[in-house]
Amino acid sequence: GSELPNGKHDDEESGLSALELAAIYKHYDVLKVRGIAWNVGHPVTREVLFSAVGHEEGLWLAEKLLKLGVSPNDSETGGCSGISSDLNSMAWSFSTDRYELLNRADGKIDSTWARGKMKSIHLLARAGGRWCPQDSRQISDARRSLTKLTPEYTLEFLWIMSQYKSCTKEVVLDLVRTPTMKHHLAKHAERLQELLSKWETPNSG
Numbered sequence: 001g002s003e004l005p006n007g008k009h010d011d012e013e014s015g016l017s018a019l020e021l022a023a024i025y026k027h028y029d030v031l032k033v034r035g036i037a038w039n040v041g042h043p044v045t046r047e048v049l050f051s052a053v054g055h056e057e058g059l060w061l062a063e064k065l066l067k068l069g070v071s072p073n074d075s076e077t078g079g080c081s082g083i084s085s086d087l088n089s090m091a092w093s094f095s096t097d098r099y100e101l102l103n104r105a106d107g108k109i110d111s112t113w114a115r116g117k118m119k120s121i122h123l124l125a126r127a128g129g130r131w132c133p134q135d136s137r138q139i140s141d142a143r144r145s146l147t148k149l150t151p152e153y154t155l156e157f158l159w160i161m162s163q164y165k166s167c168t169k170e171v172v173l174d175l176v177r178t179p180t181m182k183h184h185l186a187k188h189a190e191r192l193q194e195l196l197s198k199w200e201t202p203n204s205g
Helices: 018-024 043-053 056-068 081-089 095-102 112-126 136-146 151-163 169-175 179-184 186-197
Strands: none
Touching: 018 043, 043 056, 043 081, 043 112, 056 112, 081 112, 081 136, 112 151, 136 151, 136 169, 136 179, 151 179, 151 186, 169 186, 179 186
């Protein structure tokens, strides 16, 4: 079978490893046991990272793996699929968050789920994760998600991308260029221009 991050082998030729399953089903206590020697270059380790970073209970594990040197960048463009996934799913709403939606007169989303996804994006970007959309469709998907949320989410996302040099200014300009996005950020135009004026080129490597 395939080698797992702790040097053991998974004899299942299909399906998820025990470590992935533990992370996906939030059994983080299993992953606290001593003796797991994480192979930072193993693809399963990155999958565990992405599973853990999306849950409050798993942030300690995500931070540990990132500190060990697991790269968050896994896409062909050199970007982090975890950032794209978090961004696109941020506007999902569940029954537990309904009250947060209904209390807003503008109908925009501000939920515990969305805040958790932003926290995940921040963690990945701080560790060197990049947002590198492959095409205009991926930028449109991100724009569609962000405009369902309160404008503060877009500003925070842009601040994170700027702070950690996680994407190019060209990508950001494409993200905010549409009439819908301009209307969405109309009350924050000054802050947007401030962010754009200080934008720096992402680090190479």
